[in-house]
Amino acid sequence: QSALTQPASVSGSPGQSITISCTGTNSDVGGYKYVSWYQQHPGKAPKVMIYDVTNRPSGVSNRFSGSKSGNTASLTISGLQAEDEADYYCSSYTSISTLVFGGGTKLTVL
Amino acid sequence: EVQVLESGGGLVQPGGSLRLSCAASGFTFRNYAMSWVRQAPGKGLEWVSGISGSGGTTYYADSVKGRFTLSRDNSKNTLYLQINSLRAEDTAVYYCARTSVVSPGSLDYWGQGTLVTVSS
Numbered sequence: 001q002s003a004l005t006q007p008a009s010v011s012g013s014p015g016q017s018i019t020i021s022c023t024g025t026n027s028d029v030g031g032y033k034y035v036s037w038y039q040q041h042p043g044k045a046p047k048v049m050i051y052d053v054t055n056r057p058s059g060v061s062n063r064f065s066g067s068k069s070g071n072t073a074s075l076t077i078s079g080l081q082a083e084d085e086a087d088y089y090c091s092s093y094t095s096i097s098t099l100v101f102g103g104g105t106k107l108t109v110l
Numbered sequence: 111e112v113q114v115l116e117s118g119g120g121l122v123q124p125g126g127s128l129r130l131s132c133a134a135s136g137f138t139f140r141n142y143a144m145s146w147v148r149q150a151p152g153k154g155l156e157w158v159s160g161i162s163g164s165g166g167t168t169y170y171a172d173s174v175k176g177r178f179t180l181s182r183d184n185s186k187n188t189l190y191l192q193i194n195s196l197r198a199e200d201t202a203v204y205y206c207a208r209t210s211v212v213s214p215g216s217l218d219y220w221g222q223g224t225l226v227t228v229s230s
Contacts (some may be wrong), residue, residue, distance in 0.1 A: 001172055003154070034215025038155070045205060045223060046147075046155065051216035089155050093215035097160075098169050099145065104154040 004029065004090055004102035011108040017078040020105045022090030023071055028100055030071035034093035037066060037075045040104075041086045049088075050075060077107070085109040112136040112219045114206045119224030126196050130224060132189035132206030140164070140184040143209035145217060146191050148202035148226075156202075159191065160209070174200075196228045 005023040012018040022029065022037075029035055035053045038046035048057055050066035053073060063078045073092075077084055090102040118130040132144070145160040159180040160169045168180045179192040189206055203225050207217035 003156075032215065034213055036213070036216045038217075040155075045220040046217075047220070048210075048216055048218055051210060051213045051218075055213075057218065087154075091155075091157070091215065091217075096169075097214075098171065099157040099160065099215065099217075101147075101155045101157055 001094065001096075001098060001100050004092060004100055006088075006090060006102035006105045008103070009106045009108065011110055012077075012080045013110045014080050014082065016080050017076060018080060018107065019077075020075045020088055020090075020107070022073045022075070022092075022102050024073075024092055024100070025071055027095040028092040029068065029073050031095060032093045033068075035066070035068060035073040036091045037064075037073075038089045038091065039084075039086045040089065046089065080109055082109050112208070114208060114219055114221040116204065116206045116221045116224040119204065119226045121227045121229065122196055123230050124196060124198060124228055126228075127192070127194045128196065128226060130191040130193065130204055130206075130226070132191075132221060134187045134189065134206075134208070137208070139182075139187040142211060143214070144182065144189050145207050145209060146180065146189075147205045147207055147217070147220075148200075149205070149223075150199070150202040153202075158204070161189070193226070196226075198228050200226060201228045202226060
């Protein structure tokens with residue numbers, strides 16, 4: 001169960017858009033629609049921002065969107081705001097009914 | 111309001127054991143699969159274990175298989191994680207999380223975590 005691959009860090013200025021990638025295998029990201037994205041602020045519990053590749057839970061801003069192509073999923077945040085600065089993690093359901101997370105990406109809003 | 115509250119963390123010596131609990135409220139506990147996710151200091155999230163709503167099926171990450179045992183008592187709305195043969199690399203904040211009823215890949219409610227420190 002190798003961790004999914006994410007960039008260690010991304011940055012953007014307020015108002016800009018950024019995209020975070022998440023690469024797995026045919027046994028996880030590529031094999032299922034069950035990719036989620038979580039936001040974690042320092043010292044806080046993670047919060048789900050996207051589930052099933054593209055779906056936003058109630059209350060999550062529509063500035064957050066998700067997509068997937070093959071074994072790579074992506075999270076896009078448009079209209080960056082200071083409050084978006086956080087760590088972001090992708091996760092996927094796997095072929096052995098477990099979950100696997102990515103290594104996390106630190107988003108800096110310049 | 112949905113709530114999950116972890117307890118049972120603390121300082122334990124290498125080779126020791128600990129039982130973590132997760133008390134759930136605000137939803138019909140037996141209808142939901144649950145998971146534990148841990149985060150070592152300054153590191154990323156690691157899924158540890160999951161259990162079906164009935165408790166009849168459990169899943170474990172390779173890193174903890176054989177040492178961790180996940181169970182639940184649906185009459186008490188409580189999840190338990192028995193951790194044996196603790197190692198320094200088990201030091202982490204352990205989060206209890208509810209699996210979304212609409213997606214097996216999504217953890218929709220998380221507790222605030224309980225810290226486990228393995229050190230002599």
